[in-house]
Amino acid sequence: MTPLTWLVRRLDEAALLGEAERRALLALAPQERLVPARADIRDGQKAGGAHLIVHGVACRTAMLSDGTRRILALYFPGDLCTWDRGAADPLPGAIETLSPCIVADIPSGTIDSLIRSHPGIERALWWLTLVELGIGQQWLINAGREAERRIAHLICEVWARSQAAGRDLEECFASGVRQAVIADIAALSTVHVSRVLHALQAARLITLNRGAAAIPQPAPLIAFAGFDPGYLHLPDHAARAKPEHSAGIRRDPVPWTGSSMDFGHESRT
Amino acid sequence: MTPLTWLVRRLDEAALLGEAERRALLALAPQERLVPARADIRDGQKAGGAHLIVHGVACRTAMLSDGTRRILALYFPGDLCTWDRGAADPLPGAIETLSPCIVADIPSGTIDSLIRSHPGIERALWWLTLVELGIGQQWLINAGREAERRIAHLICEVWARSQAAGRDLEECFASGVRQAVIADIAALSTVHVSRVLHALQAARLITLNRGAAAIPQPAPLIAFAGFDPGYLHLPDHAARAKPEHSAGIRRDPVPWTGSSMDFGHESRT
DNA sequence: CGTTCCATTGATCAACGTCAAGCAGTGTGG
DNA sequence: CCACACTGCTTGACGTTGATCAATGGAACG
Numbered sequence: 001m002t003p004l005t006w007l008v009r010r011l012d013e014a015a016l017l018g019e020a021e022r023r024a025l026l027a028l029a030p031q032e033r034l035v036p037a038r039a040d041i042r043d044g045q046k047a048g049g050a051h052l053i054v055h056g057v058a059c060r061t062a063m064l065s066d067g068t069r070r071i072l073a074l075y076f077p078g079d080l081c082t083w084d085r086g087a088a089d090p091l092p093g094a095i096e097t098l099s100p101c102i103v104a105d106i107p108s109g110t111i112d113s114l115i116r117s118h119p120g121i122e123r124a125l126w127w128l129t130l131v132e133l134g135i136g137q138q139w140l141i142n143a144g145r146e147a148e149r150r151i152a153h154l155i156c157e158v159w160a161r162s163q164a165a166g167r168d169l170e171e172c173f174a175s176g177v178r179q180a181v182i183a184d185i186a187a188l189s190t191v192h193v194s195r196v197l198h199a200l201q202a203a204r205l206i207t208l209n210r211g212a213a214a215i216p217q218p219a220p221l222i223a224f225a226g227f228d229p230g231y232l233h234l235p236d237h238a239a240r241a242k243p244e245h246s247a248g249i250r251r252d253p254v255p256w257t258g259s260s261m262d263f264g265h266e267s268r269t
Numbered sequence: 270m271t272p273l274t275w276l277v278r279r280l281d282e283a284a285l286l287g288e289a290e291r292r293a294l295l296a297l298a299p300q301e302r303l304v305p306a307r308a309d310i311r312d313g314q315k316a317g318g319a320h321l322i323v324h325g326v327a328c329r330t331a332m333l334s335d336g337t338r339r340i341l342a343l344y345f346p347g348d349l350c351t352w353d354r355g356a357a358d359p360l361p362g363a364i365e366t367l368s369p370c371i372v373a374d375i376p377s378g379t380i381d382s383l384i385r386s387h388p389g390i391e392r393a394l395w396w397l398t399l400v401e402l403g404i405g406q407q408w409l410i411n412a413g414r415e416a417e418r419r420i421a422h423l424i425c426e427v428w429a430r431s432q433a434a435g436r437d438l439e440e441c442f443a444s445g446v447r448q449a450v451i452a453d454i455a456a457l458s459t460v461h462v463s464r465v466l467h468a469l470q471a472a473r474l475i476t477l478n479r480g481a482a483a484i485p486q487p488a489p490l491i492a493f494a495g496f497d498p499g500y501l502h503l504p505d506h507a508a509r510a511k512p513e514h515s516a517g518i519r520r521d522p523v524p525w526t527g528s529s530m531d532f533g534h535e536s537r538t
Numbered sequence: 539c540g541t542t543c544c545a546t547t548g549a550t551c552a553a554c555g556t557c558a559a560g561c562a563g564t565g566t567g568g
Numbered sequence: 569c570c571a572c573a574c575t576g577c578t579t580g581a582c583g584t585t586g587a588t589c590a591a592t593g594g595a596a597c598g
């Protein structure tokens with residue numbers, strides 16, 4: 001069980017690793033360090049190299065000039081963040097911890113030599129970028145939906161990803177993913193996040209425990225959010241609850257407890 | 270001047286190509302074909318391989334079950350779309366043409382052998398994915414801003430990218446990027462898009478010609494939108510108008526023609 | 539000369555933000 | 569043990585943004 005176990009498991013799932021490459025990755029013993037909550041993972045690090053989240057939750061943030069913070073991506077244990085490949089890192093923003101994190105730093109040189117000796121690893125890392133791109137596109141889709149569904153979908157994603165990392169949703173919400181974080185991801189006000197969470201609880205889709213969400217049964221929430229975990233490309237053993245695909249496309253929203261929510265399932269073409 | 274000229278120019282900009290790799294790419298003579306507007310680029314193609322936009326504008330779309338369409342990415346001449354690397358393509362959705370397009374198909378095998386003979390090309394293609402990820406994150410940032418700024422920023426992006434492809438903004442809006450497309454990108458109703466465009470015109474930030482936007486002078490629009498073209502990673506010769514960075518962070522919006530718009534510039538950390 | 543596709547305009551309403559106050563945990567120092 | 573501040577959540581009142589519905593108009597095209 002090295003820090004890279006979860007990462008290798010995900011790459012295995014995609015059938016991207018040969019035996020030699022798997023062993024080369026697992027043989028890595030990167031330097032680990034503890035980063036307190038709300039700190040920049042890259043602070044004080046020399047530029048370049050990747051950072052593997054070993055424990056905790058981190059995110060990529062952009063600070064707007066009016067003081068609002070937007071969260072552009074989440075990173076769970078097993079996720080690699082930052083891809084400073086030489087001078088060409090095209091991504092802006094800081095990598096901030098949401099909860100206290102254990103981070104493993106993989107220097108640029110290590111990656112380079114790894115890729116040189118095992119070219120398949122480059123494709124595997126590239127594939128990770130593609131998965132991150134796909135998650136971002138799902139977030140873009142969510143951005144156009146109502147707040148209830150947006151937050152419900154986010155909770156599903158956090159649930160699936162924390163499960164896949166061997167962690168627990170409530171733990172995740174309790175340590176770091178506060179309501180303000182949900183607000184910065186969903187581009188909503190904290191006030192509205194609070195209201196929506198209570199609406200979801202009233203609909204028996206989630207339960208709240210001092211602000212932290214838990215999922216009593218996954219199925220209704222998944223159906224309501226239209227969550228299909230395929231885009232996360234998590235390993236098989238992880239949560240893989242499939243939403244029931246409705247036979248046809250449902251165009252008429254089903255009235256639901258006096259609000260605009262309905263249980264119509266959205267699928268992507 | 271091969272179909273890959275624009276692509277190679279962008280990769281050159283990022284100093285990602287050696288001379289041999291540049292020549293290998295330019296030597297490609299992929300099959301080109303004409304795709305009518307509003308068609309799926311991948312229809313009738315065998316799976317795998319990449320598609321290079323040679324002419325026209327395309328996009329990645331997701332169809333939601335309630336019938337709404339969301340546009341998740343735009344592709345201009347010189348952009349590669351779809352990354353079916355074996356069985357592991359993690360991106361959903363269709364690639365649709367917005368205007369009639371000339372598309373060059375690069376088969377999977379060609380890419381494989383290219384990468385095998387010139388390993389640097391894999392890093393270059395990976396970098397393209399990172400740029401696409403960065404653009405998506407900028408769209409996520411935009412999704413949290415008001416409609417005026419969101420659309421203004423989108424116009425700036427389309428302007429910069431069409432210029433970089435040797436094309437022209439008005440031509441781009443006239444042929445394909447109708448208001449309904451803006452609506453599907455910005456997650457707004459077409460009605461509101463129309464209103465916002467007129468508001469921008471009233472503010473002398475754009476001009477409208479039968480629904481198509483043009484930019485009288487770039488500077489005010491760029492400042493209003495908070496557009497910094499760095500995230501597009503376009504070649505040097507392209508539009509590179511830099512917004513005036515205000516000395517400090519401006520927190521007080523400047524009142525502006527009776528609406529909530531202001532010229533405060535947003536920068537990313 | 540209809541038809542079709544877009545863009546436009548007005549009226550109405552729901553969703554969500556903002557402001558402001560209050561409240562429950564959780565430390566921290568006296 | 570009790571103030572005290574502090575952080576995060578909750579609640580209400582109110583205003584704004586943007587969606588929706590419906591009708592109109594203009595250009596392109598057969």
